Amino acid sequence: MKSLTALFCFCLLIYLAEFISTWPDSETSIDSYIGDAGENLIGVDIVNSEPYSASITEESVTPGTFSQTYSWDYEGYNWQLTLPLDNELYEKYKSRSRNRDYDLFASDPYDDRLIKDIAEALFSLSKAHGLENCEIPGLCISFVQSLKYTSDLESSGYDQYPRFPYETLYENGGDCEDTSILSVAILQEMGYAAVLLELPEHMALGIKSDIGQQGRSFEYEGSNYYYLETTGSDWQIGEIPEVYANQPVHVVPVYRRPMIKLDFKAQCACSKKEGVVDVNVTVRNLGSRRAENTTVYVALQAEDKLSLWDEIESSSITIEPEEVFNYTAKGLTAPSGEKFRVYVQASGENIEPENITSQWAMV
Template identity: 50%
Template sequence: MDLKFIGFVTVIVLLLSVISGCIENGRDVSWDTGDKDKQQDTLVDTENDTASPAEPSVNDTQEEPDSENYTPEPPYPEPEEIKQIHGDWDEIDSGGSFQREFNWSYGGYKWSVTMEFFPETYELYKNRSRERDYDLFVSDPYDDELITDIVNHLTKAGKETGLDDTELSYLVVSFVQSLPYTSDDVTTGFDEYPRFPYETLYDNGGDCEDTSILVSALLAEMGYGVVLIELPEHVAVGIKCGEDFQGYYYMYEGRRYCYLETAGENWPIGEIPDRHKGQEATIIPVHKRPFLDIDFTARYGYTPRDVYVDVNVSLKNLGSEKAENTKIYVALQTSDTSKVWDDIESEYLQVLPEAGYNYYVKNLHAPAGEKFRVYVRAYGDNVISDESVSAWVTGGSV
């Protein structure tokens, strides 16, 4: 039996940056109850934030607030300053790299792929948030170089062996199916810990969502239409197929997607384990898109007439595409949530994948004794975040 060897080295360097933008004054509202010195202090990146975000606190006195209550301790950026992420990963030290050889069989041949990995790069991946949908692990732009290299080398070697296009897809699938199955709770200590493609290969395996993410990324790079299929306690892949293809499939937006099992060897496209037949499935489309994660803390101060609120918003794009012309909106909603006591928004921001901003707003206010809550949302031309709200506050208590 012939031995086919493919050797290549993959080095992934993460370069994260933010496009600088600017901020504007807030909009006055018709039910303004008095003079205020409302200020949106600054937008700063979350990697090099020189300001210490204020923790939620309550000033339960009824005296006129002085400036000390509302001025963060130095060092604090000047108003209207936006700082750019410089990134500590512009250069990766290759001294600690190692090589891993992957071996498997397909089509009467033994195949071998050797890749080089870097612990520093792996640590960068480990520090990235898992609070994102599965499809965003597939379309992650920082794995593009890795995925392209694997596809190019496997395709080249497969064609030299005489494989046709369908067989090339099976070659790629068989590579991932050969990876050892490892459960998240054993390898990471978490019940669920989806991995980026780089991590799955670095760790030499993963569970069903990890191998499904990796296969989906590879097949998408080869030009196949793919979706993720989420079943009870299981994730698999759907590959777009024609009506003449025999096998188990799901319909999504009028198209057939044939089932592909990635957790285990020698599963052909269209064959599904018996335990998953007839189970309710959620189809997850795969495409590049932005995804904004937003959170905030608030600090309250009180006078006999007003309640003043400082809000510190954290925004990060956990998606795979730039969030274009994005604004951050902060308001104190009335009990009728269609109205606000006070509000403000940033100017347009261009938020790249993995980029983030801190947005500080000072002295939003509502009348004492009136019910309100803090409301925060980000929106842009191609994205809108989930809303984030505080508990309801009334008058002089939180």
């Protein structure tokens, strides 16, 4: 292998997602009431709401407003990677909801071009300088390990604030879940089987390795995934910090999947005979894959929880990642003097049914 006499600079042209508009996102908590005619029955109380991007179109992005260079050492050589970044695009990533599972940050489809370009650059560089196949994951992780560690509380003001890979690169660092998310995205793009390893108060990476690999591993679906630390430097595959050696580990697979979040608001008009309820439902796909043939079912559930006063179901639709579907169920009725609650469910071809309810109310 020729010695490196100069730093290697790679500029990656990033093609990423453009977010058109924003919507509020919320934690799920139920709070409902019925008052006089025209008052609201609240299905989900909007608390601690976040900005939410309702739709995305994938367009090319010209080189950013500035470039950021990452320099690190691996196998006795100095390596360098330069990325053009964009302030406006970064702000759009920041506007996206954090109310999703960790693996969905790593499998986010709108990072595909960025991750693909980084993976190809690291792979080509490693081959050009004679690294063995078994050394390539080490090069990838050494790049991520070189990023500075910053806690969520310090950098965002929140105790838990997972980041998309673009944000971690823009900020030149993050905490353990941020670097693990970035690492698993790059390694999977390079063709390596990798998972997230979730520990109490920590996250790391698990990489599938050949028989004969030494160190700490965890079994998942018949294969062994070896622990790999993504914070700090010089950690080897299978080497686990002593502080985490005896802690329980949960294996989190990373793959494309939809993730549906529901909320709703309902308004009731009352008479001596009955209550007439209109329910406005918001369905958000916070996943990394489209939700196929999804329907929204709305009912006024009777007190025994088995019978219904009224019900309606939407036609089936497809909801893309980051897309929002709004559905209004109008004119549902419940008799005066009887208790009821609003029940909303979203179900589909490739999603687990998601449902929420209001508290009990009576006209």
